[in-house]
Structure formats: C-alpha cells, structure tokens
Amino acid sequence: MTVTDVFIHPHPRGDSTIRRMARTARECGFDTLVAIDQPPAEYNGVSILKGIIVSERTMKAVNAAVRKRGDTIVGVTAGENSFNRSVIQTPGVALLTGICSTRRNAFDHVTARFAAEKKVAVHLDIGMLITCRGHTRQKVLTRYRELLTLQRKYEFPFALGSGAYSILDQRSVREMVQLCGLFGMERDETLAALATIPDLRLESSSPRVVS
Amino acid sequence: MKPLPPTLRENRRYVLARIRPSTIVADERDWHIAISEAVSSLYGDITAAEIHAGTIRQEGAYLIIRCKRGWEDKLSTALTTVRAVHQTPVHLQAISTSGTIKALKKKIRPVITGDEVTCVINGSDHSGIYYADGNIDLIRRDMKGQEVVFLTKDDMESFHATTTKSDGI
Structure with missing residues (x-):
C-alpha cells in the first residue's frame, strides 16, 4: 500500500533539500512524497511526485494550471462555496486544500457529494495542528471534525500531508495517526487517507470521451 | 516524612523520545518546560495535571519522559506538537513506552556522530x-x-x- 505525504515544501521554499526529506520520509514510513515545484524522481526508494497549489481563487488560474499539468498533481486552495463547486467539477484537479481557512459554509453537503462523484480529495494539512496554537488550532480541529462527519456520510477521499518546510516538520505514520485521532479520525481512516494519491492519479489520467 | 507505601503510589509509565537534530543543546529543565507547554496547550491544564508529565533524563539524542499510567498515548501525541526549545526548531519522536526505565534504556541506539x-x-x-x-x-x-x-x-x-x-x- 502506498503511503503518501501530500504537499511538502523542500529547498528553496524550506530549509531541507528534497533528497534529505526523502530520507526522512523513508525513516518515517512513507514511500511517496508530493513535493511543490520539484520534478518527479526517486530517492532512497521514495517516489517524488510533482505538485502545485493554485492559490489564486479564480477559475482562470485553475484552468491554466490544469492545461499545463502533465504529470503534476494539481491542488487548489479553497475559497467560497461556488468557487469550490466549480473547482471540484474541473477535470484535472486532484485536491482541494486549505479548507480550514475558509468559512464554515464553504464546503457543505452538496460540495461533499460532488467531491465524492468526481473523486477530488480534500487535503488536510496536519502541520496546522502542530504549528498553530490556541484559538487557531481549535478552529482547525473543529473544521476537520466537521469534514470528517461529511466524509463518513458521502465518502469523498481525504489526503493527508505534514505541510513540512523542514525535516523537523515531517511526522511518521504513527504520529499522523495520533494527530488525526485528535479530531476523531480512526486509525484505518487515517491509513486510507494516506493511500489516496494513486487512485487520484488514475482518475485524473483516464481518457475523457466527448460525444 | 515517611514515604508512601508502594500500593498507594501513583503507577507510572515512561516514554522514550528521540530528539532531532541530535546536536541540539538543552538540559532536562528546558525539555520539561517545552513538553509541559505543549501538553497544556493541546489538552488544557486539567488534563496536563492528570498526565503529570516530567522529564526524567536525557541520554544522548534520547529523552525519557514520565507520565501517569493510562495517559501515555496523550503524552505521545503532545510530544509530536513540540516544535522548539529555546526558540531552536526541534522534533521529538516518541519511540516506545514502558513501565520501567531499564527496559527503555535497552532501546536506545548509539547516535550517529x-x-x-x-x-x-x-x-x-x-x-x-x-x-x-x-x-x-x-x-x-x-x-x-x-x-x-x-x-x-x-x-x-x-x-x-x-x-x-x-x-x-
């Protein structure tokens, strides 16, 4: 089973090179990393997949990123509800990220059903639970718990990531399970979320027939 | 003062944590402050008092932390949220839990120098x-x-x- 850490930020964004992060990932029990702006490669038995995050909350930017994607895993930062629905229905988008920073109604039951149909994963940045303190962390935990409730009902995929900028931010699979337990995610659910990426890649690369 | 008889003493568990990077300079008091802050920030003061975490000793790149029996999972989770000591970035990874310090010492590996x-x-x-x-x-x-x-x-x-x-x- 593939165990993937989604969206890490190696040097020059962070303070650790991709090779060093791959070594650490191996020690932590991961076999795949989705790294921002890094070419696909393999180091120490860890596959590196290229990922991008589209932060501009416009469909123009999303469509441009999808057209140029190639083998890249495209993640889009979540925005208003209507924007999120449009993003989910855009072929080529694999992940919706940053939902904890949006309003509560930005991801509702309708959006959840769309995400399940289109096999677009919701990215949970577990690093937020480590870096944030106080009110911000409480808000993140609340949002993740709400998303988990929707996920259990509509069964859209989750994707987990440490959001690491350094090898000191990377967490092991066991630690991921413990941290996800903070908002009620069971061990099996966490392991399934860590194995989401191969399914997403198959889904986004499948030919689309236009009649 | 007469010590408590063994049957009345609190049962404890010990957690072994690996320190990364191994070159970091901090004493047991610094670790205790960092861990206490992480525990009370994550679970609140009441649960932190229940966990009763305390740093026992530092052996090379490893740290042995004490807690009340039954709370070791919560302590391990809190350890993952420790980010810095003296504003120096650090990562504490819980390796193992045991009822004796002796058993944990056997799991300590030599540090790569x-x-x-x-x-x-x-x-x-x-x-x-x-x-x-x-x-x-x-x-x-x-x-x-x-x-x-x-x-x-x-x-x-x-x-x-x-x-x-x-x-x-």
Whole structure:
C-alpha cells in the first residue's frame, strides 16, 4: 500500500533539500512524497511526485494550471462555496486544500457529494495542528471534525500531508495517526487517507470521451 | 516524612523520545518546560495535571519522559506538537513506552556522530556537520542570525560547493 505525504515544501521554499526529506520520509514510513515545484524522481526508494497549489481563487488560474499539468498533481486552495463547486467539477484537479481557512459554509453537503462523484480529495494539512496554537488550532480541529462527519456520510477521499518546510516538520505514520485521532479520525481512516494519491492519479489520467 | 507505601503510589509509565537534530543543546529543565507547554496547550491544564508529565533524563539524542499510567498515548501525541526549545526548531519522536526505565534504556541506539566541516558555497563560507550516513547539516550565519540547512552529500553539487576545507565532502 502506498503511503503518501501530500504537499511538502523542500529547498528553496524550506530549509531541507528534497533528497534529505526523502530520507526522512523513508525513516518515517512513507514511500511517496508530493513535493511543490520539484520534478518527479526517486530517492532512497521514495517516489517524488510533482505538485502545485493554485492559490489564486479564480477559475482562470485553475484552468491554466490544469492545461499545463502533465504529470503534476494539481491542488487548489479553497475559497467560497461556488468557487469550490466549480473547482471540484474541473477535470484535472486532484485536491482541494486549505479548507480550514475558509468559512464554515464553504464546503457543505452538496460540495461533499460532488467531491465524492468526481473523486477530488480534500487535503488536510496536519502541520496546522502542530504549528498553530490556541484559538487557531481549535478552529482547525473543529473544521476537520466537521469534514470528517461529511466524509463518513458521502465518502469523498481525504489526503493527508505534514505541510513540512523542514525535516523537523515531517511526522511518521504513527504520529499522523495520533494527530488525526485528535479530531476523531480512526486509525484505518487515517491509513486510507494516506493511500489516496494513486487512485487520484488514475482518475485524473483516464481518457475523457466527448460525444 | 515517611514515604508512601508502594500500593498507594501513583503507577507510572515512561516514554522514550528521540530528539532531532541530535546536536541540539538543552538540559532536562528546558525539555520539561517545552513538553509541559505543549501538553497544556493541546489538552488544557486539567488534563496536563492528570498526565503529570516530567522529564526524567536525557541520554544522548534520547529523552525519557514520565507520565501517569493510562495517559501515555496523550503524552505521545503532545510530544509530536513540540516544535522548539529555546526558540531552536526541534522534533521529538516518541519511540516506545514502558513501565520501567531499564527496559527503555535497552532501546536506545548509539547516535550517529558527525565530523565538523567547512565548505564554500557560492563564495561564502558555511560550517556544518557531516554525518557518516551522508547527511549534512549546514549552518548559515548572517546578520539576522543563524539558519540550518539540511541536505545530503549528493546535494552538494547542486549547491555549487566549490571548495571544502575538511575531508569528507
């Protein structure tokens, strides 16, 4: 089973090179990393997949990123509800990220059903639970718990990531399970979320027939 | 004062945690403050008092932390949220839990030691530590302070490391 850490930020964004992060990932029990702006490669038995995050909350930017994607895993930062629905229905988008920073109604039951149909994963940045303190962390935990409730009902995929900028931010699979337990995610659910990426890649690369 | 009889004493568990990077300089008191802050921040003061975490000893790159029996999972989770000691970034990884310190000591592995190296990257001097497994921790010092860059031996080419003043790289 593939165990993937989604969206890490190696040097020059962070303070650790991709090779060093791959070594650490191996020690932590991961076999795949989705790294921002890094070419696909393999180091120490860890596959590196290229990922991008589209932060501009416009469909123009999303469509441009999808057209140029190639083998890249495209993640889009979540925005208003209507924007999120449009993003989910855009072929080529694999992940919706940053939902904890949006309003509560930005991801509702309708959006959840769309995400399940289109096999677009919701990215949970577990690093937020480590870096944030106080009110911000409480808000993140609340949002993740709400998303988990929707996920259990509509069964859209989750994707987990440490959001690491350094090898000191990377967490092991066991630690991921413990941290996800903070908002009620069971061990099996966490392991399934860590194995989401191969399914997403198959889904986004499948030919689309236009009649 | 007469000590409590064994049957009335609190049952304890001990958690072994690995410190990364292993070169960090901090004493047991510093660790205790960092862990207490992480526990009370995550679970609140009431649960923190229940957990009753305390740093027992530091052995090389490992730390043994005490807690009340039944709360070791919560302590391990809180340990993952420790980010810094003395504002220096750090990662504490819980390795194992046991009822005795002796059992945990058996799980302590020898630390991979490194040699101090100095190299020139893009015309500026960098000092750092080169480990036997090929990892390099480079320390970049400038007016703003110091910053550590974690890389491997293979990365040195892409960093245009032109000269080395020590053996190894």
